[in-house]
Amino acid sequence: YFWHVIKTVFFLRKQIRNSRSKLILSLNDWINPIVILASFFLDKRVIISDRTSPTRNLGVRNRLLKKILYPFANGAIAQTERARKYLEEFLASNKVITIPNPVNAITHNNVTKKNIIITIFRLAIEKGHLTLIKAFANLASNDWQLVIIGDDPEKSNLLESAIRLGISSRVHFMGHLKDFGGYLSESEIFVLPSIYEGFPNALLEAMSVPLACISSDCIAGPREIIQHEKNGLLVKPGDVTELQEAIERLIENPQMRAALANEAYKVRDRYDFDTI
Numbered sequence: 062y063f064w065h066v067i068k069t070v071f072f073l074r075k076q077i078r079n080s081r082s083k084l085i086l087s088l089n090d091w092i093n094p095i096v097i098l099a100s101f102f103l104d105k106r107v108i109i110s111d112r113t114s115p116t117r118n119l120g121v122r123n124r125l126l127k128k129i130l131y132p133f134a135n136g137a138i139a140q141t142e143r144a145r146k147y148l149e150e151f152l153a154s155n156k157v158i159t160i161p162n163p164v165n166a167i168t169h170n171n172v173t174k175k176n177i178i179i180t181i182f183r184l185a186i187e188k189g190h191l192t193l194i195k196a197f198a199n200l201a202s203n204d205w206q207l208v209i210i211g212d213d214p215e216k217s218n219l220l221e222s223a224i225r226l227g228i229s230s231r232v233h234f235m236g237h238l239k240d241f242g243g244y245l246s247e248s249e250i251f252v253l254p255s256i257y258e259g260f261p262n263a264l265l266e267a268m269s270v271p272l273a274c275i276s277s278d279c280i281a282g283p284r285e286i287i288q289h290e291k292n293g294l295l296v297k298p299g300d301v302t303e304l305q306e307a308i309e310r311l312i313e314n315p316q317m318r319a320a321l322a323n324e325a326y327k328v329r330d331r332y333d334f335d336t337i
Contacts, residue, residue, distance in 0.1 A: 073095065083104070091119065115147035138158060180254065184212060194228070251274045273317070292328075
């Protein structure tokens with residue numbers, strides 16, 4: 062590991078030295094400490110940003126490198142207030158600023174709504190798709206479809222789970238799509254079932270459509286985006302029953318879906334690109 066770090070430091074130092082830029086922006090929890098080390102005495106300003114959940118354990122070595130090297134960064138960008146507090150464990154508070162991601166607003170006109178529940182994330186364990194599939198299988202109503210957009214090694218396990226639960230005909234795995242605006246627009250409910258997040262861009266996009274959204278109250282991001290029962294619903298991460306009940310509330314109450322969606326639409330102003 063340390064030999065790899067040393068080689069990376071020398072490689073980056075050469076690239077940084079040869080760059081005419083006076084500012085280095087590093088956006089990865091693993092590489093940030095190494096970029097700082099590689100920039101020592103090169104008259105470059107280094108701004109770092111952790112993009113994953115502030116509670117995600119990346120190991121003792123990574124935390125040790127952060128503890129030693131993060132204080133030498135000229136500044137740090139957090140995506141959420143929770144992430145800012147985490148970064149302030151390593152840097153002075155006046156070096157840290159919170160800048161959430163802007164919303165990539167999605168607009169599709171004249172789309173016919175269907176009984177679709179949709180989620181859009183890479184198919185990784187921490188994204189909580191299995192919780193969503195189990196909750197969907199427990200729904201009293203069977204005239205709704207579940208659309209899952211994304212790809213990764215977990216796909217085969219999720220497919221097997223859908224088959225085992227007897228819902229494979231109503232669960233549709235669409236794979237990775239560059240343009241999923243049409244699917245979002247024709248859906249009624251969006252669900253973010255993640256165990257943890259850095260900043261959930263897909264949630265913002267779904268709210269911009271607008272859609273009635275349910276999100277796990279995971280660290281970090283959803284609680285700073287969603288006001289529970291005003292512009293969306295928050296549920297406990299990994300809780301199948303609570304997620305099932307939240308989905309059923311929206312299925313049984315079209316007026317509530319509409320009210321949440323109307324409030325959700327305001328993310329277009331709050332997270333407008335120019336504002337951010």
